[in-house]
Amino acid sequence: MSRNFDAADIVDVIFDEYSSAILTATSAEPVAVTNIVEAVGMSPATAYRRIDQLIDHELLAERTWFDEAGNQIHMYESQFESVKIEIINGIAYLHIVGDDAHELTRLWEFQ
Structure with missing residues (x-):
């Protein structure tokens, strides 16, 4: 992740019911939105908003491919390998592990 985001906002995005389903569906291989809609059971409008x-x-990347007839196909794939929330000594941390970097963000501290 090259930009800095508010950790609580990232948690809200990742743990949204539809967003987490999209991330799960795209974690193994790139997936078209039509397949996401069918697998997750959401409307295309909801899928595109979450995407x-x-x-x-x-957290997600769009790839454009062309089929044999020259039609564009937009595919989506997750941009990380794992997400972990860890609580140590009253401090919560968000770990996002990707292909090229390990992002660690302090979420909140209990005092």
Whole structure:
């Protein structure tokens, strides 16, 4: 993740019911939005709103491919390997592990 985001906002995005389903669906391989809609059971409008939000937070990437007839196919894939919330000595941390970096963000501290 190259930009800094509010950790609580990232948690809200990741743990949204539809966003987490999209991230799960795209974790193994790139997936088209039609497949996401069918697998998750959401409307295309909801899928696109969540996809845009996930892309904005650099959690999802869009890839454009062309089929044999020359039609564009937009595919989406997760941009991280794992997410972990860890609580140590009253401090919560968010770990986002990706292909190229390990992002560690302090979420909140209990005092």
